[in-house]
Structure formats: C-alpha cells, structure tokens
Amino acid sequence: MSPDAVRLVEVGPRDGLQNEARVVPWPARVALIDALSQAGLPVIEAGAFVAPRWVPQMADSAAVLAAIHRRAGVRYPVLVPNLKGLKAATSGGVDDIAVFAAASETFSKKNINCSIAESLERLAEVAARAKDRGIAVRGYVSCVLGCPYEGAVAIDRVVEVAAALAAMGCHEISLGDTIGVGTPRRAREMVQAVAGAVPVQRLAAHFHDTYGQALANILAVLEIGVTTFDCSVAGLGGCPYAPGASGNVATEDVVYMLDGMGIASGVDLEKLRLAGLALCQTLGRPPASRAARALAARKGRGG
C-alpha cells in the first residue's frame, strides 16, 4: 500500500556536484540550494567537509553554508567523514550531519581509505560528539546492491553496517545503491532484511539511476513502508570512487511520479525544474531528468 505523503532528501548540491568534472563555483552552489528550498524541498544536503584533495568539488562548503538563505523548517545536512570534518562543520554552525560507511571492503578503502570496521569505529566517535552538541546524525551505507570493485554484496553485510550506524545513534539510515545496479525484487529483499534490524520508518532509499531502475526500485520499496527518498535535481551525480556510476534518480522524475500517484512531497515541480535548468546552464549540458526534458519540450510547444 502506498503512503499519502513522502519526504524527499535533495542530494544534488552534494552527491550531484561532487561528481562533476569541473568544480562549480560556490556562489552557483548557493543559488542552487536557495532555488531548491524555494521549490519546497524539506532537506537539502548542502556540502561535504571531506578532504579537498580527495573531492575538490566540495571545497568551499563552509562558504556555501555561510551564504545560503536558510528557509524555516528546511534542514541542510553536510557529509562528515571524521572528527576533523566535524570540527569544520560545527565551526560553520551546522545542525545536521551525515556520516557514511560501506557494505563493501574495497569500496570503503577506495572511498575513505580504511576498512569497514575502522570506519565504524571512527564514525561512532563522530556521532557521539555530534550528539553531545545537539547535532542530528544521518548514516549512509554504500554499495547495498552491488560494488563497483567486488560485484555482488551480501545482504547480511548491509544489515550489519546499517545496524551499527543505527546503534551509534544515526536517526536515519540511507541505503545507497551507489552504482545503480539494483532491480526492484532485490531492492525489496534488501530493505526487508535491513528492516529486521532497523525500523523501516528510519530507513531512506538512495538509488542511482545507472541502469534506469531507480523509479521502479523506489516504487518497490515505497510499497513496503519506506517513505524517505534521496534524489538529485536534474539527475546530477555519481560517486568519484565508483567508476561508471551515473547520477541519483532525478528529483523531477520522482516528483512527477508522486504527483501522478497523488502522494504529497510538498515540492513544486515547475520551480524544481527551473532550479535544475539554471544549474545545467552553468554546467553547459541538458538535465538528465526525463520529466524535466518532457516538460521543457511541452513548454516549447506552448503547452
């Protein structure tokens, strides 16, 4: 059964832009985030306090956080990999962070230069200190449906990592199909298994759209109780440590589907489309969103 309303977490300004070959100047990142909050997105991942040598696209996240126009009720989490990142984020006055681990050893090593066990130990300290300061902590698990280096990933491993993140106090666990290889039945099996350890109300789905499966996967897990979905305006995104991965599911495509199904998200599709279009003009390429392109074509015909 489908819910009446869902919560969308916009990750384009972080997950999207971190994978752009060119570094988008920080004022354009601010303009994007402000346009997204005006479009009604309730949660907008605004940047990452990671090592700039690893992900130069996310440098200047402090400048972004300082310049955005915070809209009442909107949350602006940032990615934090370690205590150094937490310190930088707290100096910038953030109220929400996201920590990230993986269900694949090789991906963990490539992405954050340590094993899964080491990462969980490191993140437990980050989460504890963040919570002491009243900062909300979200947790990500990458490679929940496959790894770019190891191929298949055992569902038990996903459950273990998700449970560890929940145990350290993450209020929500986002399950990332980092390379977009998942299909609906497997996505549902994986979520059902994780929901045995972490209540489904605390799970979010984060599907990349590499094989065009993301909307189908969303629908599959929506029907078993997931009501929080990560998505990226204009389908921006990928992962610098996941070769071949394409962007997250496009927010416009998700909102178009939800609108059609009568499921509220609070997002204005036309304002969202224009936010994505403005950024794509900066990047010099069209949006990857099918809905955005169809709506633009209809406007072109005067529709």
Ligand SMILES: CC(C)(COP(=O)([O-])OP(=O)([O-])OC[C@H]1O[C@@H](n2cnc3c(N)ncnc32)[C@H](O)[C@@H]1OP(=O)([O-])[O-])[C@@H](O)C(=O)NCCC(=O)NCCSC(=O)C[C@@](C)(O)CC(=O)[O-]
């Ligand atoms: C975790 C580290 C730092 C380990 O990297 P390391 O090289 O092992 O760390 P280190 O402690 O040895 O430090 C190396 C240098 O980085 C600096 N440093 C250290 N930490 C920080 C920091 N926080 N902020 C700024 N600088 C930092 C540190 O000060 C030092 O600088 P130096 O002395 O050489 O000049 C590195 O591997 C890293 O930053 N990785 C981030 C990778 C990343 O951002 N990946 C993308 C996000 S994950 C993702 O996209 C998946 C997700 C979430 O979307 C879900 C999905 O789809 O699956």
